[in-house]
Amino acid sequence: MFMTALMMQAATEQPVVSDAPASAETEVIAQDTGLDRANVLTGINGYLNSIDTLRARFMQISPQGQVIGGLLSIDRPGRLRFEYDDPSPISVIADGTTVAMQDRALETVDRAPIRSTPLWWLLKEEIDVEADAQIVSLISDQGLTFLIVRDPNGEMEGQIQFVFEGEDFVLREWYVTDALGQITRIILEDQETGMDLSPRLFVIPEPEDRRDSRRGRGRG
Numbered sequence: 001m002f003m004t005a006l007m008m009q010a011a012t013e014q015p016v017v018s019d020a021p022a023s024a025e026t027e028v029i030a031q032d033t034g035l036d037r038a039n040v041l042t043g044i045n046g047y048l049n050s051i052d053t054l055r056a057r058f059m060q061i062s063p064q065g066q067v068i069g070g071l072l073s074i075d076r077p078g079r080l081r082f083e084y085d086d087p088s089p090i091s092v093i094a095d096g097t098t099v100a101m102q103d104r105a106l107e108t109v110d111r112a113p114i115r116s117t118p119l120w121w122l123l124k125e126e127i128d129v130e131a132d133a134q135i136v137s138l139i140s141d142q143g144l145t146f147l148i149v150r151d152p153n154g155e156m157e158g159q160i161q162f163v164f165e166g167e168d169f170v171l172r173e174w175y176v177t178d179a180l181g182q183i184t185r186i187i188l189e190d191q192e193t194g195m196d197l198s199p200r201l202f203v204i205p206e207p208e209d210r211r212d213s214r215r216g217r218g219r220g
Contacts, residue, residue: 035138035139035140035145037138040138040140040145040169041129041130041138043167043168043169044129044145044147044162044164044169045127045128045129046169047164047168047169047170047171048122048127048171049126049127051074051076051193052075052076052193052194053073053074053075053076053193053194053195053196053197054072054073054074054191054192054193055071055072055073055074055191055192055193055195055197056071056072056188056189056190056191056192057069057070057071057072057188057189057190058070058071058072058082058186058187058188058189059186059187059189060184060185060186060187061184061185061186061187062184063182063183063184068084068085068088069084069085070082070083070084070085070088071083071085072188073197073201073202074122074123075197075199075201075202076122076123076125077096077123077124077125078094078095078096078097078114078123078124078125079094079095079096079123079201079202080092080093080094080099080119080122080123080202081093081094081201081202089103089104089105089106090102090103090104091104093201093202093203093204094114094119094123094202095202095203095204096114096202097113097114098111098112098113098114098204099111099112099113099114099117099119100112100204102204102205107207108207109204109205109206109207111204116155116156117156118156118160118174118176121133121149121160122171129147129149133149133150133151133152134149134150134151134152135147135148135149136148136149136150136159137161143165143166144163144164144165144172145163145164145165145169146161146162146163147161147162147163147164148160148161148162149161149162157178157179158176158177158178158179159177160174160175160176160177161174161175161177162174163175170191171188172187172188173185173186173187173188174186
């Protein structure tokens with residue numbers, strides 16, 4: 001799964017900020033409390049589709065328990081940026097069609113179609129969870145709703161668990177599980193919505209060698 005690989009790579013290519021707090025479990029266990037499936041899915045769809053722009057601090061916990069912070073910016077549909085805190089050289093950027101990891105230290109940019117990553121379930125123009133994904137599990141417990149989905153076509157390996165809070169179904173965190181069962185957790189904090197975000201945040205830069213090649217052709 002490209003997105004999992006990106007985030008795991010980001011976690012291993014920079015200094016460890018800290019170890020995961022004791023409360024940061026990599027699995028959530030909850031009991032089914034007889035939720036109204038249709039109403040819950042309507043609420044989840046409604047919340048996700050209501051997001052125009054969003055900005056939040058995020059905490060990423062790797063399968064090894066390493067913790068990295070950063071700033072998440074979303075401009076739906078299609079655009080997103082994970083900007084990891086210094087001294088990390090990593091940014092993950094989605095520009096509407098492509099998602100890429102930029103490593104400023106190595107001067108590299110790795111790309112994949114956004115539709116081939118779990119980010120598509122958050123960034124597509126009209127989100128309908130039941131139509132877009134195979135629902136593995138839907139559970140509510142103590143004010144939280146846990147939704148586990150996977151790609152119905154099998155093109156994306158693994159699965160993703162979203163955690164929503166309250167009757168408004170505010171997205172608080174998600175867990176990406178790869179084909180080997182390794183789990184990367186993203187926790188959102190200090191969320192804001194409805195702000196203006198610069199389009200420049202979502203421009204995927206060209207690798208340095210490609211820019212040099214274009215400069216060479218221009219001089220010719």
